Amino acid sequence: MNSLHFTPLAASLFSLLAIVSLILVFVMLGSRWLQNYLLAYTGQCWLIALLSAAVGYYGGYRELYLVAVLTALFRGLALPYILWRITARMGVSRELHEIIKPSSALVIGAALVLLALAVAERIGPSLTNADNVVLLALTVMLSMKLIGFLMLSVRHEAMSQILGLLVLENGIFLGSQILVPGMPLLLELVILFDLLVAVACFGVLTRYLVTHVGSTSSLSLRRLRG
Template sequence: MFLAHVNSLQASIFSSLAILSLLLAFVMLGSHWLRNYVYAFAAESWLIAVLSAAVGYFGGYPELYAIAFLTAIFRGLVLPYLLMRIIDRLHVKREVHAILQPSSSLVVGALLVMFAFVIANHMNRQAPPAGYVVVLALTIMISMKFLGFLMLSVRNEAVSQILALLVLENGIFLGSQILVPGMPMLIEIVILFDLLIVVACFGMLVRFLLVHAGTTSSRELKRLVG
């Protein structure tokens, strides 16, 4: 476990990258505009790529450079490009009928992060300084889950829901770079490609939704109940 030998400089680099990505999740939470979500997601992916590279450099895992490269290309460029194409096709620029206003969802998001911290704190038994990084990584993993689910439940537009799903995945990916950098590379690469397929499938489905259901807002998808 390489975190056991982490020094304070490395700990602060990892922490600040992780915290910046969490902040970007809040940017997504606090905006109405679909394009902003995509930009924030792209920036978050780039931060994760930097983090992978940093962990690879300090922890002595050269294969993480490859992961960092793939993350930057796929999550940082290809996925945002695909999402932008979906947005262009839909002619929807912003969330109109979000259930929670951005300001209130920021407050709820903050509360969820605190809750995530409490859970993370219970799951760790390592001493500082490694313990700090571990708790932070766990907090961010769990709180990105909460934020993703929050976005799923208060946003209606199809694109917002895809992005919320990607936030769910980003949290896991980010945390796993810090906690388990030695995870077999095969799995990480397959998960990256899997994500690409997921977004492609979503793109096709969005088109079906538009043609056959006549809407891309989950508010209006209410034929099936009970």
């Protein structure tokens, strides 16, 4: 999509969906409860589905309607359902192994957003027709990637680990809808399939941890070292 064709309404809608998606990442980052993680992730996936549909409508990419439907079904329904089932089997309702407090994690997350903004402003001019919406999409994408890595680093519950990975992937997916909306549909389908495989492997791993280790913390994996 050529960003010069964005109408003011479309630009405002894209910006709103991207910003709210980023805010939901901070909901996850500032909470200890796994239920809040899952609710925020589910809401984020539905917002990304709406963004795909909106970009498809305003940009004339009809294949994005199918991407929006698949995103809503797989990311917004199937994956959260699987994660809810796994959480219920784990019997753990909150993060028990924290390196830093949620308040400190929020401050670090805000710093990462500023870093992402600085990087986006630096590389944005090199993009074709880089207007405010494109720069915002690039900032949100980089912010979600960095915060996803932060969650992987400072949270050790198995659910927190997989959600950090999913947030990271959501950031890439969200940014691609605005930056490269003409991405081949087959590639989108491959990404969705990879997510299902990753969550299935995660379910097997958590079942092993609960059965053989008696804990859902990724720190317990150190026992597997020879």
